[in-house]
Amino acid sequence: MFGRFSRRRFAKLAGFSALGLASTPAKPAGGQPKPALDQNAGAGFPDGFVWGTATSAYQIEGAVDEDGRGRSIWDTFAHTPGRIADHSNGDRANDHYHRYKEDVRLIRDLGVKAYRFSIAWPRVFPQGAGAPNPKGLDFYNRLVDELLANGIEPYATLYHWDLPQALQDRVGGWQSSATSKAFGDYAGYVAERLSDRVRNFFTVNEPGRFVNFGYGWNIDAPGLKLPQAEVNQVRHHVALAHGLAVQAIRAKARAGTRVGMAENIAACVPAIDTPENIRAAEIATRELNAGFLGVILEGKYTDAFLAYAGADAPKFTAEELKIISSPNDFVGLNIYAPQFYVVASDRAPGFDVLPFPASFPHMNSEWLRIGPETIYWVPRLAAKVWKIDTIYISENGTSSSDELAADGKVYDLDRISFLRNYLTQLQRATAEGVPVRGYFLWSLMDNFEWIFGFEKRFGLYRVDFDTQGRVPKLSVSFYRDVIARNAIGI
Numbered sequence: 001m002f003g004r005f006s007r008r009r010f011a012k013l014a015g016f017s018a019l020g021l022a023s024t025p026a027k028p029a030g031g032q033p034k035p036a037l038d039q040n041a042g043a044g045f046p047d048g049f050v051w052g053t054a055t056s057a058y059q060i061e062g063a064v065d066e067d068g069r070g071r072s073i074w075d076t077f078a079h080t081p082g083r084i085a086d087h088s089n090g091d092r093a094n095d096h097y098h099r100y101k102e103d104v105r106l107i108r109d110l111g112v113k114a115y116r117f118s119i120a121w122p123r124v125f126p127q128g129a130g131a132p133n134p135k136g137l138d139f140y141n142r143l144v145d146e147l148l149a150n151g152i153e154p155y156a157t158l159y160h161w162d163l164p165q166a167l168q169d170r171v172g173g174w175q176s177s178a179t180s181k182a183f184g185d186y187a188g189y190v191a192e193r194l195s196d197r198v199r200n201f202f203t204v205n206e207p208g209r210f211v212n213f214g215y216g217w218n219i220d221a222p223g224l225k226l227p228q229a230e231v232n233q234v235r236h237h238v239a240l241a242h243g244l245a246v247q248a249i250r251a252k253a254r255a256g257t258r259v260g261m262a263e264n265i266a267a268c269v270p271a272i273d274t275p276e277n278i279r280a281a282e283i284a285t286r287e288l289n290a291g292f293l294g295v296i297l298e299g300k301y302t303d304a305f306l307a308y309a310g311a312d313a314p315k316f317t318a319e320e321l322k323i324i325s326s327p328n329d330f331v332g333l334n335i336y337a338p339q340f341y342v343v344a345s346d347r348a349p350g351f352d353v354l355p356f357p358a359s360f361p362h363m364n365s366e367w368l369r370i371g372p373e374t375i376y377w378v379p380r381l382a383a384k385v386w387k388i389d390t391i392y393i394s395e396n397g398t399s400s401s402d403e404l405a406a407d408g409k410v411y412d413l414d415r416i417s418f419l420r421n422y423l424t425q426l427q428r429a430t431a432e433g434v435p436v437r438g439y440f441l442w443s444l445m446d447n448f449e450w451i452f453g454f455e456k457r458f459g460l461y462r463v464d465f466d467t468q469g470r471v472p473k474l475s476v477s478f479y480r481d482v483i484a485r486n487a488i489g490i
C-alpha cells in the first residue's frame with residue numbers, strides 16, 4: 001500500500017483533510033481583537049500561560065499484549081504488510097508502559113508544567129464496551145500519580161486513533177453510532193475514576209485526519225475507502241461521540257472538570273493581509289471546518305456544507321445536534337502547516353483557495369509546509385468565527401533528520417528555527433488578546449509516526465529504538481528557556 005502512496009500525495013491530501021464549504025461575522029471585516037489586559041510587555045506570554053508537551057498511547061506505550069489490553073485497529077493495520085514505510089509497528093514503540101517513570105523525569109527536566117497524553121481505549125475496555133479491564137486503568141492511575149508527584153498537570157486525551165478492533169469488527173467502528181455510544185460510556189467510566197486528579201480531558205484527537213485518512217482514503221487504520229456519504233456519516237458519528245463524552249464527563253466527573261476536543265483544524269490563512277482577504281479567511285475557516293468543529297460549536301451544519309454535500313450529507317436528528325453541541329470548556333487546535341491560503345472572491349461563499357507552488361518550503365516531513373503565521377491566524381480566526389474564549393494549541397512541532405553529531409549530541413537547528421518562528425507568531429496572537437491559554441509541543445520524544453513508522457522523528461528527546469536510550473536534543477534547551485522566561489526572543 002505504502003508503495004502506491006507517495007509522500008507528495010500524502011502532503012497534498014493532508015491539505016484536504018476537512019470537508020465543507022458561509023460565515024458568522026461577529027465583528028467588522030478585518031477587525032483587530034482587543035489586547036488582553038494581562039498581556040506582558042515585549043515578547044512575553046500572558047501570566048499563567050500553560051506550557052506543555054504531548055504524546056499518544058499507541059505511539060509510545062508498546063506492551064500491546066500486557067495486562068489484558070485488547071487489540072486496536074492500529075495493531076491490525078501496522079501488522080498488515082505494506083502499510084508502514086519502515087515495516088515497523090507499535091508493539092514495543094518507546095516501551096513507555098514500562099518506562100513511564102523515567103519519561104516523567106524527562107518531562108520534568110524540560111520545565112513544562114503540563115503533559116498531554118492519551119488513554120488507550122482497548123486497555124480500559126478490551127472489547128470496546130462491556131466488561132472493563134481494571135489493570136488497564138491502573139496504568140493511567142500510576143502515570144497520573146507520577147506526573148502529579150513531579151508537579152506536572154495531566155491533560156488526558158480519550159481517543160487518539162486506537163479504536164478497539166472489537167468495535168471495528170462488531171459494528172464497523174465509526175461507521176456505527178453504537179461506537180459513539182460506547183465512546184461516551186468509556187469517557188464517563190474514565191472520568192469518574194481519574195477526575196479527582198485529572199482536571200482536563202480532550203475527547204477525540206484530529207477527526208480531520210483519522211476520518212478521511214482511515215475511512216475515506218485507505219491510508220490510515222482501518223484502511224477503508226468508503227463512498228463520500230459514508231465518510232460524512234463517520235464524521236457525524238465522531239462528532240456525536242464527542243458530544244456524548246462531554247455529557248458523560250459532566251455527569252460522572254468531579255465538579256470543575258474541563259472538557260474539549262483537539263482538532264487539526266483546516267488551517268486557513270489570508271494569502272495577503274487585506275481586510276477583504278481576512279474576511280475571506282474567516283469564511284473559509286467556518287466552511288472548511290463545518291463538518292466537525294462547526295457542528296460542535298454552532299449546533300448545526302452550515303447551509304453551504306449541506307448544499308455542497310448534497311445527497312452525500314450526513315443523516316442526523318435534531319436531538320443529535322443538541323448532544324453534539326453540548327458546551328465545551330475549551331477548544332484544542334493542532335496547528336502545523338498552512339493548508340489553505342485564501343483570497344476574497346465575489347463567488348459564494350466568498351473565498352478562493354490559491355494553489356501552492358512546487359517550491360513552497362517544507363520541513364523534514366513533506367506535508368509540513370512552513371508557515372509560522374498559521375499559528376497567529378488560525379486561533380485568531382477561530383476565536384472570532386465561533387466566539388471561543390479558551391483555546392489550547394494542543395499540538396505543534398516538527399520532525400527533523402536529527403542526526404547524532406560526532407559528540408553524540410543532536411543539534412536540531414531546523415526544529416529550533418521552526419519553533420522560534422511559530423512561537424513568535426503565537427506570542428503576537430496572545431499579545432493581541434487572542435485567547436490562547438496554552439501550548440503543547442509535539443512531541444516529548446521520538447515515537448511511532450503512524451504510516452511513516454520510526455522514520456520521522458518529532459521528539460524533543462531523541463530515542464534509540466534499539467536500546468531505548470533517550471537523549472535531549474538542543475531543542476530541549478531552547479524550549480526550557482522559553483518556558484523559564486515565559487517569552488520568546490529577548
Ligand code: IFM
Binds near residue numbers: 056059395449458
Ligand atoms: O504524530 C502525529 C500525532 O499523532 C497527530 N498529530 C500530528 C502528529 C505529527 O504527524
